[in-house]
Amino acid sequence: MSPRPGSGAAAIGMLATVLLATACSAGPSPAATADSANVIVAVGAENQYANVISQIGGKYVQATAVESNPNTDPHTFEASPSVASAIGRAQLIVQNGVGYDAFMNKIEGATPNPARKVIIVQSLLGLPDSTPNPHLWYKPSTMPAVAKALAGDLSALQPAHAAYFRARQRAFDRSLRPWYRAIAQFRTAFPGTPVATTEPVGDYMLQAAGTRNLTPFSFQSDIMNGVDPAPQDVALQDSFFSGHKVKAFVYNQQVTDSLTQSFLGAARRYGIPVVGVYETMPAHYDYQSWMLAEVQALRRAVTSRISTEKL
Numbered sequence: 504m505s506p507r508p509g510s511g512a513a514a515i516g517m518l519a520t521v522l523l524a525t526a527c528s529a530g531p532s533p534a535a536t537a538d539s540a541n542v543i544v545a546v547g548a549e550n551q552y553a554n555v556i557s558q559i560g561g562k563y564v565q566a567t568a569v570e571s572n573p574n575t576d577p578h579t580f581e582a583s584p585s586v587a588s589a590i591g592r593a594q595l596i597v598q599n600g601v602g603y604d605a606f607m608n609k610i611e612g613a614t615p616n617p618a619r620k621v622i623i624v625q626s627l628l629g630l631p632d633s634t635p636n637p638h639l640w641y642k643p644s645t646m647p648a649v650a651k652a653l654a655g656d657l658s659a660l661q662p663a664h665a666a667y668f669r670a671r672q673r674a675f676d677r678s679l680r681p682w683y684r685a686i687a688q689f690r691t692a693f694p695g696t697p698v699a700t701t702e703p704v705g706d707y708m709l710q711a712a713g714t715r716n717l718t719p720f721s722f723q724s725d726i727m728n729g730v731d732p733a734p735q736d737v738a739l740q741d742s743f744f745s746g747h748k749v750k751a752f753v754y755n756q757q758v759t760d761s762l763t764q765s766f767l768g769a770a771r772r773y774g775i776p777v778v779g780v781y782e783t784m785p786a787h788y789d790y791q792s793w794m795l796a797e798v799q800a801l802r803r804a805v806t807s808r809i810s811t812e813k814l
Contacts, residue, residue, distance in 0.1 A: 543660050546589055548598035548607050551640045551784040551793070552624075552649065556597060558789065559653040559671050563664050564595075569607070570783050593619065595656055597649065600625025601637035620656040627652055635703075635724065638782070641797075642707035643683060646790060650675045678791045685798040686711050693750075693805055699743045699770075700753040701763045702727040705780040708797060709753065717743055726763065737762070744769040751775065751804035756813060757782045776804035779812045788814070 545566040547553030553568035560566065567589050590596070590607065591614040598607045600623040611621065624639050625632075627648050639645045654672040658665035689696075690713035698714045700706065703723045709716055718740060725732040732740075743749045744766070752770040754763070756779040770777050778800045784793050793814070800811035 543594050543657060544589075544592055545595040545597075546593040548596070548604040549640070549783050551790050552597040552599070554784060554790050555646055555649055555675070556595070556653060558675050559650050559668060560657055561667065561671055563661055563667070564657065568783075569604075572783065590614070594660060595620040595622075595653075597622045597624070597653070599623075599637060599639055601630060601632065601634045601639065603637040620660065622649065622652050622656065624649060635720065636706055638704050638707065640790075641705050641780075641794070643679075643686065643711050645707075647676055647679065675791075679794075682791055682795045682798065685795055685802070689713070689798060689802055689805075693802075696751070696805055697743075697749045698751045698753055699740060699749045699766075699775075701755050701766060702758070704755045704782060705753050705778075705797065708794070709801075712798065712801065714801075717749060732762070740766060741769055744773045744775050747773060747775070749775060751778050751801060753778045753780055753801075754812070755780055755782065771810075774808065776808050777810040777812045778804050779814065781814070785814045 541563060543560060543564045545553070545556045545560065545564050547556055547566060547568045548570065550568035550571035553566045553571075556564060556566040569586055569590070587610065590610045596607065596611065596619065598604045598621070611619070624645060625634065628639065628642075628645065630639075650672045654665075654668045657668045661668075686708070690711070694713050696712075696714045697717050698709060699718045700709070700716055700723060701718075703720065706716065706723070719736060722732050722736040722740060724730075725736070744752070752766070752775050754767055754770075754777050759767075767777065769775075778797070780797060781793075784790065788796065796814050800814070803809040803811060
């Protein structure tokens, strides 16, 4: 979800204030208790990026995430001294961009460090600021690019371990193959499968899987940005369920309101299976197993009419 109007302003201001108060005085956090000569302190703005940092960096990286709770709206998090201190101290940062986590820029600007490596996924993929869907981690081509950039930046920070980082990057790329196969198999077996969504959280993956999203993007964008959709769009969305026009309803489990919950109720009422998607990685998963689980949930919905509302 992109930041809703006004939803991130208070958090940004608070986080900047906390940073200025703590950046110089905060004591070492658990991430800093390791041998600082051997461990790179890193931060992922979202936990899926922190997870990939850890997978590429291995024993030479201590990665933490700013946003990690899969049961809450990621845009309502409150700043804390530990968050501000971690970002200020980080030698390497990965953030999404496309306006999704703009608060990171504010904090990084308050603690300038020419040696700090900052990977902005939007820039890495060459995407303009006007990119309509910021949920880049569902795009199959995203994390291999992130992993490659991480291996390069980690190698620059610790040249002696460059071969280690590159080997872990290659292993990570191989570990994505089951997800890619599952996407390709779904696309071949169920081309043009009609689905409905609340907002474009999983749209990149749905596109890769060859589905046909009947929910207009204007409607998805309104939900994403906290804008009341047009009544005709609401009626259209309802008709997908009552008319059994879709095979699955892809539902953002983290950002909900009375309208999205009414759609969830309609899907259940009319027997449309629900596939839950997330803005931050659920517990007990790594990035690649999370993505594979989402495709498997979509396949269960289409083949067996089984809902996977939560992973």
